[in-house]
Amino acid sequence: MNIPRRFGQVSALCALLLMSGGAIALSQEAAAPKSAAEVVKTHAYVSLDPVPRGKEFQAAIVVDIANGYHMNSHKPLDSYLIPTTLTPQLPGGITLADTEYPTGHNEKFPFSPDKPLNVYTKSVTFRLKLSAEASASLGATTIPVVLRYQACNNSACLPPVKVPVSVQLQVVAAGATSKAMHPEIFSASSSR
């Protein structure tokens, strides 16, 4: 019997089996719900850089939702469901004209086969229509925004959470040169 060769064969098989065991463990992890904060990734964009005093501009919050999960839209079909909301905490001299929430889409789920829910899935973009007033502080400015949502997958729901998002911009003097940014998000035809 070739002992070293047999030892090598057994070692290789053991390694393979341990790897397959790891795969089983990972698949069990994947089956468990994520934590609520892990379900989304947020990105903030500003339509102008810099933002001159006296100008209107927009901020966009793009929310990427984990595969297999959905969150209620801003206008869910039932009053007991928790809507997705954005709450900006505006610094002095920055004013909010409107918050645009995209319309969700109706979808049926295994736990609600007869009644569709109005939800966001995959990626959704919210827009804040803002103005920099003459009193806005010059220089780097942060607009803290709180995103509140409640997400579910096909069998379980996660508790509602509030996720902080920071919108960063530069405020400059009125009449200063400014450049339009992120046309893929802010052009009239782009709405996700």
Place this chain on the structure above:
Amino acid sequence: MNRVARTLLPAVVLLVVATGFLGCKGVVSKGGSGQPATLANEPDVKFTDLQGNNVALASMKGKVVLVNFWATWCEPCRGEIPILIGMQNQYASKGFTTLGVAMDEEGKKVVDPFVQTEQFNVSGHPTTMNYPIVLGSDDIATQFGGLLGMPTSYLISRDGKIAKKYVGALVESQVVKDVESQL
């Protein structure tokens, strides 16, 4: 034993041991239910019901209890309420009860009207929730090992052992079978 069998034997033994270990470790199994390897004692928790009374889980010893963590905003939780009403109708006289633990942050203010007024279709009949409802909290959930999602349910045997944990919406045929096995 031929040479191939001798070569494979240690690997097969290792696979069996490793699988057993993973099976014991996994709390959540595919399909949303899992059975602990050894039955843990129910936590020593006290709830508050919608009338403001204290309800100790230990006071239910002698009954089979399905502790069901839910919330009014949780659509899968709503989806399984008709199953829970039906089981209460069928098995309460045999020593079973569901205990609904509402996890709404707003507490009684939102839970009470929901329990009093929401109607669920049970075998074609509109029915309100017919099993005890208490108010939950993060501390209570932590005593059960923490909740990742809702609904999450625990089947507790007559002698106060956690017999099974269900994460996600209940599958009626499975939970009925499990409850019957405890009665």
